[in-house]
Amino acid sequence: MARKPGSRAEITEPRLRAAALKLFARHGYAAVSMRQIAREVGLQAGALYQYISDKQGLLFDLMRGHMEELLSAWGASRPPAGDALARLEHFARFHIRFHAARADAVFVSYMELRNLSPGNFAAIEALRRRYEAELEAILRAGQDEGTMRLPDTRLAAMALIAMLTGVNTWFREGGRLSRAEVEDIYVDMVRKAVGA
Amino acid sequence: MARKPGSRAEITEPRLRAAALKLFARHGYAAVSMRQIAREVGLQAGALYQYISDKQGLLFDLMRGHMEELLSAWGASRPPAGDALARLEHFARFHIRFHAARADAVFVSYMELRNLSPGNFAAIEALRRRYEAELEAILRAGQDEGTMRLPDTRLAAMALIAMLTGVNTWFREGGRLSRAEVEDIYVDMVRKAVGA
């Protein structure tokens, strides 16, 4: 398929998304202007609307893309054969690893929920719930097996996810601890917390 | 001291701060206009500048006020005589209770850090560090006593604070569990997580 000379859409679109993600993470959705994003990509503001419907749609696409990647990466991860405790450890390592690799998307997806229109918010929340349900299922299995003892499954899931996601607030590659060391330390705390 | 007729500064100022806090929490600092805040208080936008230097100063004052209240409330709380484990439980209950009572201020103080000017950011970070150090001291004491076993004190502190603060993302008074029940459940997980 012949491409028009000067046509760079396949390059420009991902660059636009990357620039928007970076700027939204750094300064916040509301604080970033379309002109700023355009400058980062090397375009005039008007040209952005070849790729997006409006600013809200851009935010929503970024967040939905992140959540769908999260769910599909989890689905593609190979859970270990073994007891629920092994699967919990697998979840914790997956969560830390996936989130550490996409700090900007994680940040935007947690911080900009209130800037979504109601319909868009509901869609993102539904995706988040599906992910939380994966952890809850593991915790329920652990209790059925008797390898875990939890006062409340839903609260435990929320507590563990908050703890694991919190890694992103301070972890920097090249710091005092490697990502693998951080993983080990958190796995230890997670295993203990579920009463193993 | 005689007050000018029509003078309502002592009433207006706290109302302004409360309105700004509520709106910042709901929609985000960058998304809220001075006109919106003024409408909420029942003034014209220009009148707000009797009480604040500028929008940035307003945000900073709210956040500093929150952090200082947090530190002074913790200082005023009576830690139990007993081992570090008892003090850790005291910290967990204090943290959940204090934060649940000020959801808006907590939200703003965690979400709007990136909208602070560099100098203001450093000041808030310093206050946050002081609070984290309080928990770290308890965890160190527990390890010295031998009642806690932790792979890394600093990480454990960050993990526990993230977990406890996470309560605010889903807890609503009048929901499935009372605040006291939530406290008990989290205390249980915190105690287990430190290897008690």
Place this chain on the structure above:
DNA sequence: GTCTATACCACGATAGAC
């Protein structure tokens, strides 16, 4: 202490040339 009025600037989004 609060108002009205306004300076000045930036916003998101669109139209039409190239």
Place this chain on the structure above:
DNA sequence: GTCTATCGTGGTATAGAC
């Protein structure tokens, strides 16, 4: 596919009357 130009709106902050 990107540009220039622009529309209409709303932003923060100040000045000066009351």
